[in-house]
Amino acid sequence: MGTAKRSTKKQQASTTGRLPDPGTIRRHVEDAYATCRDDHGGQVADYIPGLAQTPADLFGICFAAVDGQVYEQGDVEVPFSIQSISKPFVYALVCEAVGHTEARERLGVNGTGLPFDSVMAVELHEERTMNPLVNAGAIATTSLVPGDTVEDKWQLVLRGLSRFAGRDLELDEEILASESESNRRNRGIAHLLRGYDQLYFDPDGTTEVYTRQCSIAVTVHDLAIMAATLADGGVNPVTGERVVDAGTSRRVLAVMATAGMYERSGDWLYEVGLPGKSGVSGGIVTVSPGKGGLGTFSPPLDDAGNSVRGQRATRELSERLGLNLFASGEPIVDGDMDDPR
Numbered sequence: 534m535g536t537a538k539r540s541t542k543k544q545q546a547s548t549t550g551r552l553p554d555p556g557t558i559r560r561h562v563e564d565a566y567a568t569c570r571d572d573h574g575g576q577v578a579d580y581i582p583g584l585a586q587t588p589a590d591l592f593g594i595c596f597a598a599v600d601g602q603v604y605e606q607g608d609v610e611v612p613f614s615i616q617s618i619s620k621p622f623v624y625a626l627v628c629e630a631v632g633h634t635e636a637r638e639r640l641g642v643n644g645t646g647l648p649f650d651s652v653m654a655v656e657l658h659e660e661r662t663m664n665p666l667v668n669a670g671a672i673a674t675t676s677l678v679p680g681d682t683v684e685d686k687w688q689l690v691l692r693g694l695s696r697f698a699g700r701d702l703e704l705d706e707e708i709l710a711s712e713s714e715s716n717r718r719n720r721g722i723a724h725l726l727r728g729y730d731q732l733y734f735d736p737d738g739t740t741e742v743y744t745r746q747c748s749i750a751v752t753v754h755d756l757a758i759m760a761a762t763l764a765d766g767g768v769n770p771v772t773g774e775r776v777v778d779a780g781t782s783r784r785v786l787a788v789m790a791t792a793g794m795y796e797r798s799g800d801w802l803y804e805v806g807l808p809g810k811s812g813v814s815g816g817i818v819t820v821s822p823g824k825g826g827l828g829t830f831s832p833p834l835d836d837a838g839n840s841v842r843g844q845r846a847t848r849e850l851s852e853r854l855g856l857n858l859f860a861s862g863e864p865i866v867d868g869d870m871d872d873p874r
């Protein structure tokens with residue numbers, strides 16, 4: 534009896550334990566929103582001209598538990614382009630199509646230590662693509678999406694990401710037009726990879742599909758459901774549909790943990806202790822395996838390209854809700870965030 538009691542307590546406190554009760558989750562989501570709302574650090578991305586006009590004060594947080602319950606606060610229904618957050622989900626679709634072993638062999642799963650759109654990373658590493666979450670690997674991933682034409686591949690991506698979100702997603706045409714005008718660097722990376730025989734479809738066609746996938750419009754609510762699908766081993770907790778298998782889900786999370794937050798992926802894992810992926814439009818998805826998915830949206834970014842308010846809110850919720858994969862102590866419910874256990 535004594536042992537059983539001790540192990541129950543331990544289970545609640547550990548990463549494999551349960552989430553707090555719904556009232557507590559709601560309170561922490563509201564608190565994280567209130568605490569981070571007045572942080573005015575960071576700059577809205579402008580290298581894609583269409584992003585530069587996004588209001589800097591937009592801020593939304595949504596946590597979707599694997600039981601399908603949703604807790605949200607702020608601008609949760611404002612659409613924005615998914616950008617790099619599409620990358621892990623397209624990688625998941627490719628793992629389903631070619632198997633995670635072949636996907637890893639062709640694309641790699643290690644960090645580059647270089648910026649996400651680095652051409653030097655392709656030249657420096659003999660493998661050419663290092664992982665599916667920086668542009669070279671992500672563009673190569675898109676080239677592996679099944680389909681003989683741009684349209685076939687695009688439909689598979691759009692339908693696949695829609696299944697993760699549990700609704701029919703659409704393109705943000707304005708962002709697509711703006712990014713298509715300014716994506717010469719990505720086109721260059723696609724041609725360079727083709728030159729190394731590491732791209733598996735026509736370079737311009739691949740760049741077209743890649744640019745469209747980055748221009749899919751999502752809300753922070755969608756991001757939370759997409760993340761919760763990975764948290765639930767590939768099953769969308771709202772629609773109940775299996776989108777990818779559990780083995781794929783697990784590998785996608787591993788890649789997110791090592792390379793999801795640009796050159797700050799190590800810092801992120803150190804502080805937040807969860808797989809995450811951010812995008813230049815200001816979104817972040819974070820996955821707590823077996824527990825739920827967190828989406829945040831706030832456009833101002835730090836110099837690595839990660840949303841300032843989003844990182845802060847996620848760090849806070851990881852501690853308060855006991856999500857950190859590496860924590861062995863009880864969650865910090867009201868304690869000092871600067872001294873996490």
Ligand code: GLU
Pocket residue numbers: 615616617618649650668712719744747811812813814838
């Ligand atoms: N579409 C953007 C690019 O490829 C995505 C960048 C990002 O969100 O990191 O430049």
